[in-house]
Amino acid sequence: PCASTNGKKETNQNLLQWTVADVASYFSAAGFPEQAVAFRTQEIDGKSLLLMQRSDVLTGLSIRLGPALKIYERHVKVLQRTHFLECDDI
Amino acid sequence: PCASTNGKKETNQNLLQWTVADVASYFSAAGFPEQAVAFRTQEIDGKSLLLMQRSDVLTGLSIRLGPALKIYERHVKVLQRTHFLECDDI
Amino acid sequence: PCASTNGKKETNQNLLQWTVADVASYFSAAGFPEQAVAFRTQEIDGKSLLLMQRSDVLTGLSIRLGPALKIYERHVKVLQRTHFLECDDI
Amino acid sequence: PCASTNGKKETNQNLLQWTVADVASYFSAAGFPEQAVAFRTQEIDGKSLLLMQRSDVLTGLSIRLGPALKIYERHVKVLQRTHFLECDDI
Amino acid sequence: PCASTNGKKETNQNLLQWTVADVASYFSAAGFPEQAVAFRTQEIDGKSLLLMQRSDVLTGLSIRLGPALKIYERHVKVLQRTHFLECDDI
Numbered sequence: 401p402c403a404s405t406n407g408k409k410e411t412n413q414n415l416l417q418w419t420v421a422d423v424a425s426y427f428s429a430a431g432f433p434e435q436a437v438a439f440r441t442q443e444i445d446g447k448s449l450l451l452m453q454r455s456d457v458l459t460g461l462s463i464r465l466g467p468a469l470k471i472y473e474r475h476v477k478v479l480q481r482t483h484f485l486e487c488d489d490i
Numbered sequence: 491p492c493a494s495t496n497g498k499k500e501t502n503q504n505l506l507q508w509t510v511a512d513v514a515s516y517f518s519a520a521g522f523p524e525q526a527v528a529f530r531t532q533e534i535d536g537k538s539l540l541l542m543q544r545s546d547v548l549t550g551l552s553i554r555l556g557p558a559l560k561i562y563e564r565h566v567k568v569l570q571r572t573h574f575l576e577c578d579d580i
Numbered sequence: 581p582c583a584s585t586n587g588k589k590e591t592n593q594n595l596l597q598w599t600v601a602d603v604a605s606y607f608s609a610a611g612f613p614e615q616a617v618a619f620r621t622q623e624i625d626g627k628s629l630l631l632m633q634r635s636d637v638l639t640g641l642s643i644r645l646g647p648a649l650k651i652y653e654r655h656v657k658v659l660q661r662t663h664f665l666e667c668d669d670i
Numbered sequence: 671p672c673a674s675t676n677g678k679k680e681t682n683q684n685l686l687q688w689t690v691a692d693v694a695s696y697f698s699a700a701g702f703p704e705q706a707v708a709f710r711t712q713e714i715d716g717k718s719l720l721l722m723q724r725s726d727v728l729t730g731l732s733i734r735l736g737p738a739l740k741i742y743e744r745h746v747k748v749l750q751r752t753h754f755l756e757c758d759d760i
Numbered sequence: 761p762c763a764s765t766n767g768k769k770e771t772n773q774n775l776l777q778w779t780v781a782d783v784a785s786y787f788s789a790a791g792f793p794e795q796a797v798a799f800r801t802q803e804i805d806g807k808s809l810l811l812m813q814r815s816d817v818l819t820g821l822s823i824r825l826g827p828a829l830k831i832y833e834r835h836v837k838v839l840q841r842t843h844f845l846e847c848d849d850i
Contacts, residue, residue: 420556443556451559458730460548460555465730466690466713469721510646533646541649550638550645600826623826631829640818640825728820735820736780736803739811 415483418446430475435463450483452476505573508536520565525553540573542566595663598626610655615643630663632656685753688716700745705733720753722746775843778806790835795823810843812836 418426423444427436438461444452457472458465508516513534517526528551534542547562548555598606603624607616618641624632637652638645688696693714697706708731714722727742728735778786783804787796798821804812817832818825 442554444559445556448556448559451563452555456548456555456559458726464712465722465726466715466718469714469718469726473721532644534649535646538646538649541653542645546638546645546649622824624829625826628826628829631833632825636818636825636829728816734802735812735816736805736808739804739808739816743811 414487415446415450415479416487418449420445422446423449427471427475432467432471435461435467435471438463449476450480452480504577505536505540505569506577508539510535512536513539517561517565522557522561525551525557525561528553539566540570542570594667595626595630595659596667598629600625602626603629607651607655612647612651615641615647615651618643629656630660632660684757685716685720685749686757688719690715692716693719697741697745702737702741705731705737705741708733719746720750722750774847775806775810775839776847778809780805782806783809787831787835792827792831795821795827795831798823809836810840812840 420440420443423446424436424440427433427439442461452472454472457476458468461468463471510530510533513536514526514530517523517529532551542550542562544562547566548558551558553561600620600623603626604616604620607613607619622641632640632652634652637656638648641648643651690710690713693716694706694710697703697709712731722730722742724742727746728738731738733741780800780803783806784796784800787793787799802821812820812832814832817836818828821828823831
C-alpha cells in the first residue's frame with residue numbers, strides 16, 4: 401500500500417484509485433483543460449497513467465506537441481515517480 | 491510441449507493452439523469486448539499474440555490508449571511470460 | 581557467392597537474385613496470398629527483403645498485424661538468417 | 671539561474687522565458703518562416719523547445735523533412751546545449 | 761574542408777554544396793527517378809542528406825518500401841560514410 405495512506409486517507413496521492421474522471425480533472429486543474437478531454441477520450445485512468453511512456457503522451461493522445469511535452473515532463477513523469485517512491489502496490 | 495499438458499490437457503494454457511476466435515473470446519471475457527473486435531480484425535491468433543510487443547498493442551490495433559496500456563501490461567505480457575515459463579515449444 | 585551455388589544452381593536460395601515476382605510468389609505459396617500483393621505493391625525484391633527489419637514488415641506494408649507478425653518471425657527473419665549463413669556476397 | 675543573466679539581462683539567451691511568439695520569431699529570423707508557423711500551431715514555447723527530441727521535430731511538427739533536419743541539428747540541439755551549459759535552472 | 765577539394769574542385773564529392781536539384785539529379789541518375797521527386801518535394805539538399813537516418817528515408821519521404829530500403833543502404837549511407845571519411849567540415 402501507499403506509505404501516504406497510513407493513518408490519513410489521501411486518495412489524491414494513490415494513482416491506482418483515480419478514475420478516468422479524476423485524471424481529466426487533474427489535468428484540467430493543472431492548466432490543460434483542452435488536453436484533459438483527450439485523456440478522457442482515450443479512457444486513461446490512474447492505472448493507465450502509471451503505464452504511460454513519453455511517446456504515448458506525445459503521439460497517442462493527438463494533442464499539440466508543446467503542451468504534450470510539458471504534460472509528460474512535469475506531470476506524468478512526476479506522478480509516476482512519486483507513486484513508485486511512496487507505494488509498493490504495483 | 492507445455493509442462494501443463496502433462497496428464498491433463500489444458501488447451502487454455504497453450505497459446506500456440508488458440509485460434510483467432512479464442513483470442514477474441516479471451517479479451518472479451520477479460521473485460522475488453524470492444525478491443526476484442528480489434529484483435530479479431532487484425533487476425534491475431536495465439537501464435538501472433540506470443541509475438542506482440544508493446545508498440546504493436548498500442549498502435550497496431552487502433553484501440554484507445556487507456557485500455558491498450560492495460561491489455562498489454564496485464565494480459566499480453568502475462569500470457570507470454572506464463573507461456574515461455576511453462577512451454578518449450580517455441 | 582552463396583555456398584549453395586557451388587556446383588548446383590539453386591536460385592531459390594540466393595535471395596539476391598529474387599525478383600519482385602519471386603518474392604510475391606514465395607509469400608503466396610507460404611500461405612499469405614493477400615499479403616503477397618503488398619510485397620509486390622511496395623516493390624520488394626530479394627535485395628530489399630534482406631534489408632527489412634521488424635517494423636518495416638509490421639507498419640511499412642499496411643497488412644494486418646496477425647499475419648505480419650508471422651511473416652516477419654517465420655519467413656523474413658529465417659530467409660535473412662539462412663542467406664547470411666550461406667552467402668558472403670553482401 | 672543562467673550565468674548570462676548575471677549583471678546584464680539577456681532574455682534572448684534564457685529559453686525558459688521565451689513565449690510561443692518568441693520561438694516563432696526565432697525560427698522565422700533563422701530562415702524558416704514557413705516552419706515557424708508550425709512551431710506556433712503546436713504551441714511550442716521556450717520550455718517545450720528545451721524538451722524536444724529529434725523525432726519530435728521531424729514528425730511532430732508536420733514540416734518537410736529537409737528543413738526539419740536542419741532545424742533540429744543546427745538550432746534546437748544548439749539552443750538546448752547552450753542553455754544547459756549556461757543555466758542550472760532546470 | 762574535404763580532402764578531395766585539395767587542388768581539384770570536385771563539387772560532386774562535397775555533399776555540403778549539393779543543392780536540392782543536385783540531390784534529385786543524383787537519385788534520378790542512380791535509377792530512382794520516381795523517388796527523386798520525393799527528395800525534391802521534401803527539400804532535401806546535401807546538408808539535409810548528411811543528417812538523414814534510416815527511418816527518415818523509410819517513412820519521411822512517403823516512397824515505396826522496396827526502393828526506400830535500397831536508397832538508404834546503397835546510397836544515403838554510402839554518401840554519408842564517404843563524406844565523413846574525406847571531409848572534416850561538419
